[in-house]
Amino acid sequence: MKKICIAQAGRFLLGIAEHDIIGRMSWAEAASLFKQDSKIVQLSALFAQQPGGEPQPDAICLEMRGKDESFFLVADQLIADEVEVINPPGPLPPVCPRLAARLCPQVTIWGDSAVLLLNPAQIIPVADELGNGIGRLAAAEETLIAEQNREADLFGYPSDDASDLPESEESIFSETELVESVIDIEQPQGVAPTEAFFKEKMDDEPLGNFSESEESIFTETELESEELDEPVADDIQDTSTEESSEPTSEQERKETVASIDEETFKKVMTWTIACFKQSKTEGEEPHLSMEQLPPDLAKMVQQKGLSENIIQYLIDQIVLRCQESAGRRMPGEQHAG
Amino acid sequence: MPDEQGIKRAALKTVAVRLIGVKVLDQEPVLLFATRQVEEILQDVEVRPLPFAPDWLLGLCAWRRQVLPVVDIAKLHGMSFSADRSLYMVIRLVVPAEDEKGNSSRRMLRCILKVSDRIAARELPKQCAAAAIEASGLDPALLKGLFAHEDGLMIVPNLLPTLCPPAAWPEPAV
Structure with missing residues (x-):
């Protein structure tokens, strides 16, 4: 059975497959480890179509598997870990925006909440597509x-x-x-x-x-x-x-x-x-x-x-x-x- | 009451939602839904927002182990009502689909509409006249009908293009 961790980014509730995550740490820990060219995406900013802001000290940083190299996702907090998906995930309803469906093609239910299942492979391409620094955090700066x-x-x-x-x-x-x-x-x-x-x-x-x-x-x-x-x-x-x-x-x-x-x-x-x-x-x-x-x-x-x-x-x-x-x-x- | 052919028909039951504080063609609009379309009326729901969504698409909600989109129907029509509180109606639609063998069939689509708390069950008003959609300023694609009535302007919404946009419709068989 697929295991996910559930993270909150702004008002969005996201499910991230455990096997896509290489490591996790607090933002305070992670900030000193970034390289100049590290790809860091702040999910709440990306979803709100805003440039990345300063994450809260208790924000969580996930190192994700990328196609060629790893990248980092910053979420406001980790709600639950090692959650087994009992409800079979389904596609996003057709009314949902195209970009939302690219980032989160599937949705499931956890407790009484709808959880968007993140497709990590699309994070960087979508952030690049949006441009203007939307969702991006510059490591050293x-x-x-x-x-x-x-x-x-x-x-x-x-x-x-x-x-x-x-x-x-x-x-x-x-x-x-x-x-x-x-x-x-x-x-x-x-x-x-x-x-x-x-x-x-x-x-x-x-x-x-x-x-x-x-x-x-x-x-x-x-x-x-x-x-x-x-x-x-x-x-x-x-x-x-x-x-x-x-x-x-x-x-x-x-x-x-x-x-x-x-x-x-x-x-x-x-x-x-x-x-x-x-x-x-x-x-x-x-x-x-x-x-x-x-x-x-x-x-x-x-x-x-x-x-x-x-x-x-x-x-x-x-x-x-x-x-x-x-x-x-x-x-x-x-x-x- | 028998119709012109002398056939006695039962009056269609409807659920009417009044949009308070809104004026269309100088009348307070009332949204009409067939009773069989309305599955449940909820006082409160936990709506989780969707990224990149327009303002009328409030997000997603878990309902009976299904994930349904939540739509602010007034905002969808470019209006905003003023009510003490909002209610949420679970609506179902039957849309064309294809089965695994490519045969045309139908499937059920559901959504949750955020509406005002002025909801009433009533029979379909018989004495009403069609109103000019163009003059109303409403999007014709989102309407099945617009009727002037002494109780208000009756709007029969067409949710299909919203919930199942053309790109999501099945390709016609060649």
Whole structure:
């Protein structure tokens, strides 16, 4: 007998065949696992023909089998699991809209409710057909916006400034604000700031749209030959800064630099902020280290050959920034740079 | 009463639903259904919405182990009634179909109509005149008849094109 799980998406009650589901997790867990190109569909938004919005923290994320690759479905909640379909499913009544019949060709009864049986194979094609971002969630952007919003709630900064802007402008503003604030602290002291450079870049391209060749926001040098007690900020410099400050060593450095790509940067930032908030809730001072990174993230860092020192420095700087924002910075505490 | 051929016929029983607060041709419309079409009248139903549905298609409902579409009949006709509460009528229609061997047959289609609570059983009014459908502003395809009567404008709805759109009808045998 066919087993389904029953999920609620908006006001829609959906049955999803268990054998189509690879895995399930909460939205909070899943958000950090998405890749940049992950296909994520928010069912309530798709069915309401609206662009995806921020899922509730208790939303459920299902990894589904796709034709070529897996994709993710986000539902508001899981109502029941491992439900055996007793009533034989029947076709949707002919009055039903064509698109509804494509997404849910069959319907069954569970308790006293009609349950639409989802055809996962049609989710992505229908979302593509509808276009305009309907039903789609962008993995990294969405995570970042969510984190920014939570951070703004926690620390009471700057989304108020953007409250009068239309929604789309507000999102871009918020992203820029957040990234700039982190970039700002990456500037080594005494070196000409490159904020203008980044601001210009942000104005041109929303976050997440950098091409591969333009991703070198931060560069790292090999630290093995350098003293570890040196301010690591010296090793995290924008190349445009180096041009003006140390033109003679530029060639040497260019040969050894490796970049922290944007995906890693965002994931580390997301994780660090989450840990910071967690420790704040528990009333503890955060002591975050590279070793505490989630296994998948640590693996990613390792695979990309990124220096542990650089990642640790990034973590420290984000924590510091969070502390500053929270007004928790102790008197006399020095900026790590 | 004997008709013109002198045959005595029983008056057709109907279920009349008055749409309060609506005016068509300056009269309050009354929807007429044959009694045999109406299987049940429900006070409340659990309607589950359908994606991409027009506003008159409220969703699906489980009724006696069947899944039926729920239609707001007033909205279907471009009207909206004002009533203290709504009731739900289970309606059945007989539509043409084909059996497995391709022979023409008939099948039963059911739906649930959301209607006002002003429902009455009555005999088919005899003294009424056909009204001009074009002048009513209603979609002729959704009507079987429109009749002016002293009690109101009698509308006999045609649900077939809605519940079983032409694309879903069986292909004619070649």
